[in-house]
Amino acid sequence: MREFAYARPGSVAEAARTFAGGGEAAFIAGGHTLLPAMKSRLRMPDTLVDLGGIPGLAGxxxxxxxxxxxxxxxxxxxxxxxxxxxxxxxxxxxxxxxxxxxxxxxxxxxxxxxxxxxxxxxxxxxxxxxxxxxxxxxxxxxxxxxxxxxxxxxxxxxxxxxxxxxxxxxxxxxxxxxxxxxxxxxxxxxxxxxxxxxxxxxxxxxxxxxxxxxxxxxxxxxxxxxxxxxxxxxxxxxxxxxxxxxxxxxxxxxxxxxxxxxxxxxxx
Amino acid sequence: MQTRLTINGTSQTHDVAPATLLVELLRDDLGMTGTHIGCDTSQCGACNVLIDGVAMKSCTVLAVQAEGKAITTIEGLANGDTLHPMQAAFREHHGLQCGFCTPGMVIAGLEIVRRRGHDLSAEDIAHDLEGNLCRCTGYMNIIKAIQAGAKAMEAHNA
CATH class of the missing domain: 3.30.465.10 (Uridine Diphospho-n-acetylenolpyruvylglucosamine Reductase; domain 3)
Incomplete structure (x- = not known):
């Protein structure tokens, strides 16, 4: 995979802000579609915004x-x-x-x-x-x-x-x-x-x-x-x-x- | 990026590039080559590890995503020279031939026990091994091994 910046925001609002400032940014959750796409360079984000640390999104x-x-x-x-x-x-x-x-x-x-x-x-x-x-x-x-x-x-x-x-x-x-x-x-x-x-x-x-x-x-x-x-x-x-x-x-x-x-x- | 995680019971911090896969951290940076890379496309299951006790494919998890998690690899199962009951069952029942898929199969076996308990039918095991490939066509003995390993874990309270 190409290198990228990585952020793990603690809220949805912070995630949206990080995405906006992240160049070609992408959100990642489980990553089971995105990571294979990044390995094959179908996707080459500059910044990955990991939603996994945001409380309240599962349930x-x-x-x-x-x-x-x-x-x-x-x-x-x-x-x-x-x-x-x-x-x-x-x-x-x-x-x-x-x-x-x-x-x-x-x-x-x-x-x-x-x-x-x-x-x-x-x-x-x-x-x-x-x-x-x-x-x-x-x-x-x-x-x-x-x-x-x-x-x-x-x-x-x-x-x-x-x-x-x-x-x-x-x-x-x-x-x-x-x-x-x-x-x-x-x-x-x-x-x-x-x-x-x-x-x-x-x-x-x-x-x-x-x-x-x-x-x-x-x-x-x-x-x-x-x-x-x-x-x-x-x-x-x-x-x-x-x-x-x-x-x-x-x-x-x-x-x-x-x-x-x-x-x-x-x-x- | 500083990433703190627990691997086989030992808390540790590593400076990893965000593009590093969990399996690459384990194998390349830490020299823990028990976890294998078969396909690198999340299909073969050779890279299975437990993350907070739940089996996942470490070729499709970033190392930085393991922040704060407890990772268990094949190296973490035995107690000194005493094999984990699931490992011992694979040896006893000839559940491996070339051995390449074996670390992932053993982890998959533990995952099946976690979800279904210790009394497993061959059909349930076969169904739940759909994410693990063996190219020596050794599935029958793998199924026997997991069935016996599950029972042995109950007996050993493992």
């Missing part, structure tokens, strides 16, 4: 129909927390499927959301669960927050502090994971609310997106049969060495069926 709180998770909460904590399992089991199982145990012990929700990798898992949950992303500058509705590949509504120096998820009566996440990287080749998060069903797709396209056709079909009839044979138009999807756009379009339908079937299972 999980249920408040009625919402579940708020602090930005520095690790995947391992989300995967095993009793409040998450009780409120949104689909979110717990998503977190349990990120990377591997050692990665889950280090990676954070906020880091994933700020980076917005098009194959990351969490963006699908944030979007399908109609969440609100809380930052140092305000709040962003999930529908406005994700803006395509590695792009979000965050402005330069804005820090994700937490995510507030709506608790649905039923939800599930199904992904076909790349066997080496464990990122989603295609991942589908389904959430059934009283007002209708929300379906978010990750891994398939240049960024997470909602699947309107699936949402309409499932809002009318929340069953795998209702979306049987449904596929995504490959014109909007990624082709890479792992999968063609046509394959991803078909796979999305398969994962959708699996997610709906899982969401219909009663809570254990």
């Amino acid at each position: 999980i709180a249920r408040d009625g129909d919402t579940l708020t998770i602090g930005a520095l909460t690790t995947h391992a904590t989300v995967a095993t927390d009793a409040a998450v399992a009780a409120a949104i089991p689909g979110l717990a199982s998503l977190a349990a499927g990120i990377g591997d145990p050692q990665v889950r012990n280090r990676g954070t929700l906020g880091g994933v959301i700020a980076n917005n990798d098009p194959a990351a898992d969490y963006p699908a949950a944030v979007l399908a669960l109609d969440a609100v992303v809380t930052t140092s500058a305000g709040r962003h509705a999930a529908d406005d927050y994700f803006q395509g590949m590695f792009t979000t509504a965050l402005t330069d120096g804005e820090i994700v502090t937490g995510v507030t998820f709506k608790v649905p009566p039923a939800s599930a996440y199904a992904k076909f994971r790349h066997p080496a990287s464990r990122y989603a080749v295609v991942g589908i998060f389904v959430a059934r609310f009283a007002a209708g069903v929300r379906v978010a797709v990750t891994g398939a396209g240049p960024g997470v997106f909602r699947w309107a056709e699936a949402e309409a079909a499932l809002s009318a009839d929340f069953s795998a049969a209702a979306v049987s044979g449904l596929t995504l138009d490959p014109a909007d999807l990624n082709t890479d060495i792992h999968a063609s756009a046509e394959y991803r379009g078909h796979l999305a339908g398969v994962m959708l069926g699996q997610a709906v079937t899982a969401a219909r299972r009663p809570h254990r």
